[in-house]
Amino acid sequence: MNDMDSEVLGLETKGVSRRDFIKVCTTAAAAVGLPAWAGEKMAENVAKGKKPSVIWLHFQECTGCTESLLRTSHPDVGSLILDLVSVDYHETLFAAAGRQIEEALEKALHENEGKFVLVVEGAIPEKDGGIYCQVGGKKAIDTLNAVAAKAGAIIAIGSCASWGGVPSAAPNPTGATGAPQILKGKTVVTLPGCPANPYNLLGTVLQYATFGTLPALDDLGRPKFAYGRVIHEDCQRRPHFDAGRFAQAFGDEGHRNGYCLYKLGCKGPQTHANCSLLDFCEVPGAWPVGIGHPCVGCTEQGIGFNVPIYTNLPIQNPTAPMAYPAVHPDHTVLGKSALAVGVGGAVIGAIVGAGVVATRKISAESEKSERKE
Amino acid sequence: MSAHDHPKAIGGSLLDRSMLMLLALFGVAAVVMAYRFFAGVGPVSNMTDGFTWGIWEPVNVVVFTGIGAGAYSVGLLCYLLNKGQYHGLVRPAVLVGAIAYTLGGSSIMIALGRYWNSYLLPWVPWWNLSSALLEVAICVIVYVSVLWIEVLPSVLDGAAASRSPRWSAIGKTWGPRLAKAMPYIIALAILLPTMHQSSLGGLMLIAGPKIHPLWHTALLPTLFLVSCLSMGFGAVVALVTILNLTWNAKHDPKLFADMSKVNAGMLLFYVVLRVADVAWSGKLRFLALDFPTFLFVAELALFLAPALMFLSPRVQRNKGRMFGAALLAVAAGAAYRVDAYLTMYRPAGWTADGKPIAAGWNYWPSLGETIVTVGMAAIGVALFIFISRKFPVVVVEDVRAHTTVGSGPAKAVASR
Amino acid sequence: MRISRRDLLKGAAVAGATTALAGTASAREAVEPRPEAVGMLFDATQCVGCRACQTACKRANKLPVDLETGETGGQYDAPRDLNSTTKNVIKAVEGANGPTYMKQQCMHCVDPSCVSVCMMGALHKEGEGKKKIPGERAGTGIVVYDKNTCVGCRYCQIGCAFNVPKFEWFDAFPLIVKCELCRHRADPKQEGLLSIANPACCEVCPREAVVYGRREELLAEAKRRIAAAPTRYQQHVYGEKEGGGTQVLYLAPAGVSFTQLGLPELPDRSQASFSESVSHAPYLHGVTPVALYLGMAALIARSRKKEEAAEHREEGK
Incomplete structure (x- = not known):
């Protein structure tokens, strides 16, 4: 890796050392569940100019996912990501506009056909033929179908693209829906979240670029490394839950002491995400539960933007405390002392035996005297 | 007191070998009891929140007092039915009663968790009259005193015959006075056991779901009352037989045959009541090839066997067979009582078809509990021997020197 | 002769x-439910087994932790059953659809066996004992314990069909221990229910699986819940009639019987009424x-x- 230094990468000017660069790659690799050397390999590939091409489509959304990607702290991961991948089309980041940008899209599609990564941000309206979201006169649903047909991998970032998100909340006037529902039969990696954690995107993209594979997905297309467990299982406030210490109201003593927020309506017990494990934008505690608000379940279809924020839900996978007593738990005393059993038995035996022996003896004597008479 | 039966003190060595053995047994028990007062009931027993009464209640109280009911049964015959010829049996029976009830009461004090509060029991305003146990407790407390008062004539007789002029004076003044008051005391001595022996059965009424349906019935009080009479009669026959063998106590086969016929009636009455009750309340469906049914049948057999034996002339003629039958009568009552209190008690109750619901609890008396029960029985026997040697309790046939043969059975009987 | x-x-x-x-x-x-009686409603479909109530109960009643050593030698850091240091316990019944949780504590029966059998009324309905104890008000129906008239005979343990009263076996000066509905946490300055009692378990329950209130209102609430979701519940409120009625009522999920939850099948007539009638x-x-x-x-x-x-x-x- 001697040939790969900051100068070559052109990162020095951005104030990022080679060391920082490898660190980010390694973090991303770790996020996806790959070993440390994978991070180095990613960095190497990027240095060799093999940057994955990315086409980023915006539909019904707030651009929050893009914003959170850009609003990262030191080192400037946002910039890094943009250096790690070759973003060939991104409506928010492009300086160009109008026809110019549409041409860029056509070009990118043509050049990297079957290789580029498609990132979808935002829900797609289906109602009335999909007329409620159009870019450059083209309906979102048509653009998505056209681009996806040529993509090597498809990633839906954010809850909107994953399953409809905010735009799909009742009464859902535009018939907003997620990318997987439009692209039936295609593998769509979904990274729900409002916004999604940038590292989950980075990890997925880099794994695809480096190894040509996608991370293991669950049946909703969510990478298992990030969405395999519910927040509740890894929550930093979990000890309070186990100890039965709950904040009863906002601002009460328990709340100020950092007690469990379950009673205030935390959706953690049913929400699949790794928020509690992977900080947003490297700011520790920068997520709802971390700042004292119950989880709203933004990643979970059917919960986020659907169940009222302060309504609490049953625990989906009761885990620790590991053991509950049975209705009739074991309290046996028998068998703890063989001596006691033996002595008890001996006493009963002695009484019965003495009775029998005495009866026999007296009977015999009595019979003898009878005969004498 | 019939003119011809004069009880007399047996005399003899107070600390012979059997006596020392009994005292040693009690000594070990005393250590356990002392430890209990420092460490609590738990460390010395296998009692748990599931089997909270262990054997101290069912055996030390319910069975011991059943044996002690000899005073009650003989008293009934002697005073109420006016069968004077049983007078000779009264003093030993009363002494056994006094001892058994005292031991029962003492065992309770050891089993009670907060024994120091029991001084409040005589405070009438706090009495909860719904509590069968309160009735038992009060009756037993009073009855123990009544029984010891009933023992007093022996002591006063002994005092009157004493060489010390002061003792003799006390005996001569108080003996006749007590004799005058006796009818009213004896009436109490018959009323109280009627009440508390039935209440001992009544104690288990509240534990409805926890007692097997074959044992839980509204007749529990009646069955306990009848079984205490059969146990009492049996205990007296067994006791006097042993006394006859050891100290040559007067043993009238005719009298015993008569009394045992009454006992046979009691035993049969019990069997009829029990079976009729089970049949009438539709509980025959609980009879199956299982442990409860086995116990039920075994109990009935234990009641039937002595009844039939008592009625057979062959048995009536033979002192030993009578003795055996009497022991069986005691064993029958004891078995019934222990079953109703302990063996057929399940903390989580029984299913609708009479199977125990596993509650996680089981029970077998710990070493400490067994030692205390045995020690209590031992001190009871020792007390009996001591008092009979010192005071005129036992009616003796003639001046034939007594032997110590049969002290084994004596222990065996008394410890039941 | x-x-x-x-x-x-x-x-x-x-x-x-x-x-x-x-x-x-x-x-x-028969003893009728007191109109002013208070109690609790436990809804097994709501309980998630967090055991907050268990912890809160320990704290509210100043009960020590109990560490029990199991067969495997490891220490079990939670009570396995009601015992002399546990007045409230959450148990689990495994079923096809995951566990159902069961909260066990004193049922505060309408006509309690323990009260019927207690010799000097150490266990008694608040304000209705033989001995007048200052501060007790009649009509709440809470079964309270007065250690000064208890002789430790444990007849209450024999009588209780729910096996609730527990005894301090390993104490030279033992007590009977059982839930008293956190009567000691009542706030006399408050109006209404909280001036009678304030069960810590109900206060902390994150899902209102157990709620405190007047028995009558709780019964109505229980029936309302069943009517609102008939497929969710057993069509029965345990404690309305069982054993003469209890002031702690239970709802069970459809598919899990009350017996599975450890609640015995009891006739409508209380054992106390039967026993006292016969005696x-x-x-x-x-x-x-x-x-x-x-x-x-x-x-x-x-x-x-x-x-x-x-x-x-x-x-x-």
Whole structure:
């Protein structure tokens, strides 16, 4: 890796050392569940100019996912990501506009056909033929179908693209829906979240670029490394839950002491995400539960933007405390002392035996005297 | 007191070998009891929140007092039915009663968790009259005193015959006075056991779901009352037989045959009541090839066997067979009582078809509990021997020197 | 003089009369739920097994932790059952659809066995004990414990069909331990329910799986919940009738029976009512013992006189 230094990468000017660069790659690799050397390999590939091409489509959304990607702290991961991948089309980041940008899209599609990564941000309206979201006169649903047909991998970032998100909340006037529902039969990696954690995107993209594979997905297309467990299982406030210490109201003593927020309506017990494990934008505690608000379940279809924020839900996978007593738990005393059993038995035996022996003896004597008479 | 039966003190060595053995047994028990007062009931027993009464209640109280009911049964015959010829049996029976009830009461004090509060029991305003146990407790407390008062004539007789002029004076003044008051005391001595022996059965009424349906019935009080009479009669026959063998106590086969016929009636009455009750309340469906049914049948057999034996002339003629039958009568009552209190008690109750619901609890008396029960029985026997040697309790046939043969059975009987 | 058949029949008649009286005498009146009675409603479909109530109970009642060593040697850091240091416990019943949780504590029966059997009313309905204890108000129906009149006989443990009262086995000066509905946490400054009691378990429950209130209102609430989601629940409120009624009511999920949750099947008539009826009947409010005593005393005195007369005659010969 001697040939790969900051100068070559052109990162020095951005104030990022080679060391920082490898660190980010390694973090991303770790996020996806790959070993440390994978991070180095990613960095190497990027240095060799093999940057994955990315086409980023915006539909019904707030651009929050893009914003959170850009609003990262030191080192400037946002910039890094943009250096790690070759973003060939991104409506928010492009300086160009109008026809110019549409041409860029056509070009990118043509050049990297079957290789580029498609990132979808935002829900797609289906109602009335999909007329409620159009870019450059083209309906979102048509653009998505056209681009996806040529993509090597498809990633839906954010809850909107994953399953409809905010735009799909009742009464859902535009018939907003997620990318997987439009692209039936295609593998769509979904990274729900409002916004999604940038590292989950980075990890997925880099794994695809480096190894040509996608991370293991669950049946909703969510990478298992990030969405395999519910927040509740890894929550930093979990000890309070186990100890039965709950904040009863906002601002009460328990709340100020950092007690469990379950009673205030935390959706953690049913929400699949790794928020509690992977900080947003490297700011520790920068997520709802971390700042004292119950989880709203933004990643979970059917919960986020659907169940009222302060309504609490049953625990989906009761885990620790590991053991509950049975209705009739074991309290046996028998068998703890063989001596006691033996002595008890001996006493009963002695009484019965003495009775029998005495009866026999007296009977015999009595019979003898009878005969004498 | 019939003119011809004069009880007399047996005399003899107070600390012979059997006596020392009994005292040693009690000594070990005393250590356990002392430890209990420092460490609590738990460390010395296998009692748990599931089997909270262990054997101290069912055996030390319910069975011991059943044996002690000899005073009650003989008293009934002697005073109420006016069968004077049983007078000779009264003093030993009363002494056994006094001892058994005292031991029962003492065992309770050891089993009670907060024994120091029991001084409040005589405070009438706090009495909860719904509590069968309160009735038992009060009756037993009073009855123990009544029984010891009933023992007093022996002591006063002994005092009157004493060489010390002061003792003799006390005996001569108080003996006749007590004799005058006796009818009213004896009436109490018959009323109280009627009440508390039935209440001992009544104690288990509240534990409805926890007692097997074959044992839980509204007749529990009646069955306990009848079984205490059969146990009492049996205990007296067994006791006097042993006394006859050891100290040559007067043993009238005719009298015993008569009394045992009454006992046979009691035993049969019990069997009829029990079976009729089970049949009438539709509980025959609980009879199956299982442990409860086995116990039920075994109990009935234990009641039937002595009844039939008592009625057979062959048995009536033979002192030993009578003795055996009497022991069986005691064993029958004891078995019934222990079953109703302990063996057929399940903390989580029984299913609708009479199977125990596993509650996680089981029970077998710990070493400490067994030692205390045995020690209590031992001190009871020792007390009996001591008092009979010192005071005129036992009616003796003639001046034939007594032997110590049969002290084994004596222990065996008394410890039941 | 032999014992005649007549004598025997006399004896049998006495026993028979006792029996007959036991069977026929008027039953002890059933205790009706007190209109002001308070209690709790536990909804097993709501409980998630967080055991907050268990912790809160320990804290509210200043109960020590109990570490129990299991068969495997490891220490179990939570109570396995109600015991002398646990007045409230969450248990689990495994089922096809995951566990159902069960909260166990005193049921505060309408007509409790423990109160019926307690010799001096150490366990009594608040304000209705034999001994007047200052600060207790009648009508709440809370079963409270007064250690000063308890002799530790443990008859309450025998009587309780729910196996609730627990005994401090390993203590030289033991107490009976059971839930008293956190009566000590009542706030006299408050109005209404919280001035009577304030169960810590209900206060902390994150899902209102257990709620505190007036028994009548809780019963209505329980029925409302069943009516609102008939497929979710067993169509029955445990404690409305069982054993004469309890002030702690239970709802079970459809598919899990109350017996599986450890609640015994009990007849509507309380055991206390049955036991007291049978026990009291022969006494006829105390007339029987007095009459029996006087009768017997007279009989004995008469036979004594006869006997003495006979002896005199004998001596005269």
